[in-house]
Amino acid sequence: MEESLLIIYCSEGGRKALQKMSSEGFRLPSGVCTFELPCTGRINDVMLMETLQNGVRGIFVAGCREENCKYLDGNKRALRRIKRIKKLLSDAGIEGKHIEMQTFGPDEGKRLYSAINDFAGKVGVS
Amino acid sequence: MIVAEQKPIGEILKKLPEVEKLLVLGCDTCVTVCLAGGEKEVKVMCSAIRMADKKIGEVTGFSIERQCDREFFKEIEAVVKESDAILSLACGAGVQMLSDYFEGKLVIPGLNTHFIGSNEGAGYWLERCLGCGDCMLDITGGICPKTRCSKGLMNGPCGGSENGMCEIDPLNTECGWYLIYERLKKLNMLQNMMTNQPPRDWSRAHDGGPRKLLREDIQP
Numbered sequence: 001m002e003e004s005l006l007i008i009y010c011s012e013g014g015r016k017a018l019q020k021m022s023s024e025g026f027r028l029p030s031g032v033c034t035f036e037l038p039c040t041g042r043i044n045d046v047m048l049m050e051t052l053q054n055g056v057r058g059i060f061v062a063g064c065r066e067e068n069c070k071y072l073d074g075n076k077r078a079l080r081r082i083k084r085i086k087k088l089l090s091d092a093g094i095e096g097k098h099i100e101m102q103t104f105g106p107d108e109g110k111r112l113y114s115a116i117n118d119f120a121g122k123v124g125v126s
Numbered sequence: 127m128i129v130a131e132q133k134p135i136g137e138i139l140k141k142l143p144e145v146e147k148l149l150v151l152g153c154d155t156c157v158t159v160c161l162a163g164g165e166k167e168v169k170v171m172c173s174a175i176r177m178a179d180k181k182i183g184e185v186t187g188f189s190i191e192r193q194c195d196r197e198f199f200k201e202i203e204a205v206v207k208e209s210d211a212i213l214s215l216a217c218g219a220g221v222q223m224l225s226d227y228f229e230g231k232l233v234i235p236g237l238n239t240h241f242i243g244s245n246e247g248a249g250y251w252l253e254r255c256l257g258c259g260d261c262m263l264d265i266t267g268g269i270c271p272k273t274r275c276s277k278g279l280m281n282g283p284c285g286g287s288e289n290g291m292c293e294i295d296p297l298n299t300e301c302g303w304y305l306i307y308e309r310l311k312k313l314n315m316l317q318n319m320m321t322n323q324p325p326r327d328w329s330r331a332h333d334g335g336p337r338k339l340l341r342e343d344i345q346p
Contacts, residue, residue: 044166045166046166050173052173052177088170092174093139094177094178
């Protein structure tokens with residue numbers, strides 16, 4: 001757990017981008033766990049903070065493109081919550097814990113792969 | 127309800143003493159509704175302290191129905207006894223009640239208490255009552271001039287009212303007396319605007335120490 005990176009993705013854009021990534025032959029780095037939610041709007045502060053506290057080094061959230069959320073604005077809500085938690089971590093001086101969210105279209109497997117690898121490098125998970 | 131917001135986490139961490147066991151105590155009433163000190167906020171605060179502050183040995187989170195009512199302290203007596211200090215996520219009344227009940231236990235406030243207000247929408251609370259002790263809402267159509275008028279005028283509006291907005295912030299702050307006028311018009315009670323209201327009775331407000339309310343019909 002201590003060396004791990006968690007990828008939370010939604011069952012729409014995030015999932016399809018992951019499937020596209022996989023079908024194109026790109027593989028996730030080792031030490032990466034994935035977790036699917038119906039929508040990234042389901043993410044809340046407690047979930048993120050307790051996951052980080054339990055040893056995960058970084059959480060990467062992959063949601064739908066801003067205008068493509070099946071639930072209208074779940075991805076926007078998730079972005080706001082993640083911004084809030086990032087500020088909390090920064091203000092509390094909590095080092096070595098990272099959160100990031102990006103949005104993807106179903107055809108953006110390669111960009112998702114690059115984004116996850118960049119994030120894994122940032123949090124020190126190879 | 128009482129509206130409060132969390133102190134910046136950096137300030138809270140600085141205030142926390144180096145203790146072996148810290149209790150983070152939430153309040154499930156007003157500050158839960160304004161998303162400042164309920165069960166969820168307790169969990170987030172506990173996680174933040176555990177990750178940020180290595181000086182504290184053990185952080186426990188708990189939440190009770192109300193911290194401004196001593197009857198709810200019974201259930202936490204054991205956990206408080208085990209703790210060296212308490213970070214209270216309650217309003218100022220709750221923090222003081224907690225300090226009184228558990229005398230000798232260090233209580234640190236985690237919130238800044240702001241006002242008595244209403245929930246106007248997601249993430250938006252508005253001050254509605256000053257707790258002046260002399261309610262005149264029947265005269266003003268259910269809108270408090272002492273709270274909603276920036277000057278607290280008893281007979282308004284003043285010359286700073288323009289297009290229904292207040293001169294202190296014409297884009298965001300409504301003129302309390304404009305609101306009162308419009309409300310009284312709907313109620314067909316505009317004659318109330320013509321009645322000169324006497325100056326405020328400050329003896330009922332924050333005067334002569336903390337105000338008390340005693341009801342003999344309820345007291346034992």
